[in-house]
Each structure stands twice: as structure tokens, then as C-alpha cells.
Amino acid sequence: MSRRLSLIGLCLSIAAPVMAEPVDILITDATIVTMDAERRVIEKGALAIKGRDIVAIGGADLAASYEADHVIDAGGDIVMPGMINLHNHISMVAFRGLGEYEVENLLFDVMFPLEKELLNRNLIHVSARQSAIELAMGGVTTFADMYYHEDEVARATKEVGLRGVLGETVIGFPVVDSEKPYGGLAYAEKFIQDFKDDDLITPAIAPHAPYTVDKEHLLAARAISDKYEVPMLMHMVEFPDEYEMVLERHPDMANARSEIAYLDEIGFLSPRLLAKHVIHLDDADMDLLKERGVGVAHNPKANSKAASGISPAWEMMKKGVDIGLGTDGPMSSNQMDILTVMHYVASVARLRLHDARPYTPLELVEMVTIGGARALDKQDDIGSLEAGKRADLIIIDRDAPNMQPGYDVYAAIAFGAYPGNVLTTIVNGQRVMEDRKILTIDVESHDAEWKAVKDRVKAFAETLEGGIRNER
Numbered sequence: 001m002s003r004r005l006s007l008i009g010l011c012l013s014i015a016a017p018v019m020a021e022p023v024d025i026l027i028t029d030a031t032i033v034t035m036d037a038e039r040r041v042i043e044k045g046a047l048a049i050k051g052r053d054i055v056a057i058g059g060a061d062l063a064a065s066y067e068a069d070h071v072i073d074a075g076g077d078i079v080m081p082g083m084i085n086l087h088n089h090i091s092m093v094a095f096r097g098l099g100e101y102e103v104e105n106l107l108f109d110v111m112f113p114l115e116k117e118l119l120n121r122n123l124i125h126v127s128a129r130q131s132a133i134e135l136a137m138g139g140v141t142t143f144a145d146m147y148y149h150e151d152e153v154a155r156a157t158k159e160v161g162l163r164g165v166l167g168e169t170v171i172g173f174p175v176v177d178s179e180k181p182y183g184g185l186a187y188a189e190k191f192i193q194d195f196k197d198d199d200l201i202t203p204a205i206a207p208h209a210p211y212t213v214d215k216e217h218l219l220a221a222r223a224i225s226d227k228y229e230v231p232m233l234m235h236m237v238e239f240p241d242e243y244e245m246v247l248e249r250h251p252d253m254a255n256a257r258s259e260i261a262y263l264d265e266i267g268f269l270s271p272r273l274l275a276k277h278v279i280h281l282d283d284a285d286m287d288l289l290k291e292r293g294v295g296v297a298h299n300p301k302a303n304s305k306a307a308s309g310i311s312p313a314w315e316m317m318k319k320g321v322d323i324g325l326g327t328d329g330p331m332s333s334n335q336m337d338i339l340t341v342m343h344y345v346a347s348v349a350r351l352r353l354h355d356a357r358p359y360t361p362l363e364l365v366e367m368v369t370i371g372g373a374r375a376l377d378k379q380d381d382i383g384s385l386e387a388g389k390r391a392d393l394i395i396i397d398r399d400a401p402n403m404q405p406g407y408d409v410y411a412a413i414a415f416g417a418y419p420g421n422v423l424t425t426i427v428n429g430q431r432v433m434e435d436r437k438i439l440t441i442d443v444e445s446h447d448a449e450w451k452a453v454k455d456r457v458k459a460f461a462e463t464l465e466g467g468i469r470n471e472r
């Protein structure tokens with residue numbers, strides 16, 4: 001001991017004192033996929049996190065300038081921006097796997113009866129927490145959500161430590177959090193006031209769709225979005241027969257060229273709008289979305305599973321529409337990870353266009369990182385790894401067999417990676433998952449609450465025709 005002390009004393013006396021800057025987390029020996037403007041990939045890179053921010057990013061020599069409470073030696077693994085899932089209804093995980101056997105109309109025959117009988121604050125909260133765990137374990141750090149009692153989704157999201165853009169639903173009939181139609185407007189306003197300054201939650205308003213919300217209430221939702229400067233989330237041109245469905249609630253639309261042209265004419269389209277699905281539209285509609293700065297969430301797994309169609313997402317991207325990827329709720333697409341959506345996006349576009357060229361791996365990785373951030377208008381805070389931005393990042397196991405040989409890191413991520421390859425998830429500077437262990441909540445007590453939710457749902461689903469399994 002004395003020898004060591006004297007050696008340190010000697011070093012101090014002869015070397016110029018280099019003060020290492022204290023930080024909270026230091027990641028070393030990483031393959032850093034920055035997604036910055038130059039799309040730099042830094043081999044053997046280092047990244048320092050202090051509080052909620054990335055304070056430095058660079059090569060191996062950077063590490064010596066920082067002293068951290070917590071050092072993560074990435075051993076060559078990939079460090080990339082946390083992924084963004086632009087469309088979800090995470091509390092519906094309680095109903096995942098129901099109505100999968102030749103149900104004629106999933107929405108009306110299974111989903112609405114389940115929601116009517118079972119939804120309450122507890123189910124929404126516990127299920128949201130369950131989904132947030134799944135999202136974190138799949139490398140999603142930010143997600144957009146639309147549901148009821150969205151304040152419960154917000155609380156669960158904060159418990160797990162994810163970033164959420166959460167929209168309270170506005171719909172033209174009575175639902176769990178409102179006895180009268182369109183009660184979501186007042187609910188949303190209170191929710192927005194309560195969470196407006198939250199570090200992780202961006203409260204939003206979510207008119208469900210033009211076929212469930214009339215003109216007056218669409219415009220009322222837009223007014224709230226403008227007043228509080230919060231996002232507006234809505235399903236749009238999702239179904240092949242949607243025009244007829246919308247016409248019933250909007251007779252004025254008969255004079256408009258299309259649903260999107262009509263929404264523009266009434267003054268609904270806005271740069272704060274994030275439109276979900278956006279499948280059945282033409283070239284002029286796409287130009288209109290670009291002109292109005294509308295963001296788009298492309299959810300091809302849910303859309304193909306429901307036979308709704310394949311969005312011309314590729315064409316929208318080429319026109320410069322801000323477009324990212326989503327999954328839709330766990331009852332529609334079942335899986336909530338965004339990693340495996342990238343492969344699917346390219347595959348269905350290539351089938352649709354009979355052309356194997358659309359989407360480079362880099363373009364796909366852009367869609368789940370900086371592209372998704374742009375669609376949410378959060379590109380100044382998240383979506384790339386740069387000093388001064390929030391520390392939202394994930395570590396992907398580069399040694400996993402399915403990630404080998406990994407000559408091109410973008411191809412390995414976009415076409416090869418599975419959610420289970422995500423080792424560590426950090427959001428707003430907080431370690432949410434490390435080495436595949438959730439650190440932010442007591443998982444055991446969560447599991448007990450989740451089991452009670454599942455038992456209750458199962459008991460009712462067994463009484464519902466087509467709920468668990470058809471006899472056919």
C-alpha cells in the first residue's frame with residue numbers, strides 16, 4: 001500500500017496535472033453509428049454522458065478526458081441513436097393475440113367489445129408499463145401513442161423511463177374516459193396542461209380518424225394543438241373504403257378532390273400533424289402533405305396483416321415528406337420492435353414496385369432514427385448522437401451470430417438485427433436496460449400486477465365469440 005501511494009505521489013509531482021472532467025456515463029470501444037449530418041461511423045469510439053445530455057463523442061483518445069461513475073466497455077458493439085416507433089396504442093398489449101382466427105371485423109367484433117367491458121385506469125397503466133418494458137428491450141427509446149386515459153400511459157412511460165409523444169384520443173362516441181362523445185377534447189387539454197413541461201413526455205391530442213370525428217371537432221382538436229403548440233396524431237387514409245366512411249361524417253367532402261384535399265380545405269392539415277398509415281393517396285395528396293409539413297408514420301406490418309394496403313412510403317420519402325416507421329398497436333401488428341420493421345419496409349416496397357432497388361440500408365436506419373425525429377419535429381433533441389443532444393441511445397451486440405459478419409454496419413442493423421440483440425438502452429441519460437436487465441422498475445412486482453390484468457382479460461375473452469379461438 002505504501003509503495004503504491006508513493007508511486008502516485010511521484011507521478012503527481014512529475015506529470016502536468018490533467019484534470020479529467022467528471023461525467024455520469026462513459027462508453028468506450030464502441031462502433032458509433034452517429035446518424036449526424038455527415039453520417040459518421042466512428043470505430044473504437046467513445047461517448048460521454050452527463051445528466052440527460054451527450055457531452056462528447058469521438059475517437060478512442062476522447063476517453064482519457066473524462067472520468068465517469070459508470071463506464072461501459074462496448075467491446076466493439078454498435079452504439080446508435082435509440083429507435084423511434086411513430087405509431088402505437090401500447091396499452092392494447094393486454095389484448096394481443098385475441099381475434100386472430102378469421103374474425104370478419106376485428107375492430108367491431110373483438111376490439112370494441114373488449115375495450116367496452118375491460119378498460120379501466122389500472123389495465124391501461126399496467127399494460128402500458130408492460131409494453132414500455134418490451135419497447136426498451138427492443139431498442140425503442142421514443143414512441144408515439146394514442147389511447148384513452150393517456151395520463152396513465154404517461155405515468156407508466158415515466159416509470160420505465162422512455163420518451164413518449166402521447167396523444168389523448170378524441171372520438172365521436174362514449175368511451176372509457178368520457179361518457180359523452182368528444183369528451184377527449186377536455187381530457188386532452190387537462191392532460192396537456194399537466195404534462196406540458198415534462199422532460200420525457202410530450203403530451204398531444206389525437207383525433208382518432210376523420211370517419212370517427214366530425215369537422216367541428218377536428219378543428220377543435222387543431223385549435224388545442226395550436227394553442228399549446230403540441231403535436232396532433234391521427235389515423236389517415238388507412239382503409240380502401242375509407243372515403244365512403246368519412247363521407248358519412250363529412251358530407252362537405254363530396255366537393256373535394258380527395259380526403260386529404262378536403263382536410264386541407266377545412267384548414268386541418270398542420271406541421272404539428274403526425275398522420276398514421278397514409279396508404280390510399282395520390283401524387284397530388286403527397287405534394288400537399290409535403291407542402292403543409294405533415295409528418296407520416298408508415299406501419300407496413302400492421303397494414304399488411306389487416307389487408308389495408310401498402311403505403312407508397314417510398315414515393316413520399318423521395319418527395320421529402322417527413323416519414324418514419326411505426327408498428328401500430330400490439331393487437332394490429334403484435335410485434336412492437338422497430339428493428340424488424342426495416343426489413344419489412346424494404347421487402348413490401350420492392351414487391352409493390354417490382355423493383356429490388358428501393359431503400360438502401362442507410363435510408364432505413366435514417367427512418368427509425370433522425371427521420372422519425374423529424375416527423376415528430378424533435379430533430380434538435382433526438383435522432384442522432386451529437387454533443388448537446390439528449391442521451392437516447394442503444395447498444396447492439398455486434399458479435400451475435402445473426403449480426404455476423406457485419407461488413408456494412410447499416411446492412412447488419414436494417415436487415416439482420418433482432419430485438420434480442422439490443423443489450424443496453426439509455427434514455428435521457430438514464431440506463432433503462434443494461435445487459436438485457438431492466439433497471440428502472442421492480443420487475444417482480446410489475447409481473448404480479450400484469451398477471452392480474454391477463455387473468456381478467458382471459459376470463460372475458462373466453463366468453464367472446466372469436467376472442468381466443470374460433471371453432472372452425
Ligand SMILES: [Zn+2]
Binds near residue numbers: 087276328329
Ligand atoms: Zn392505430
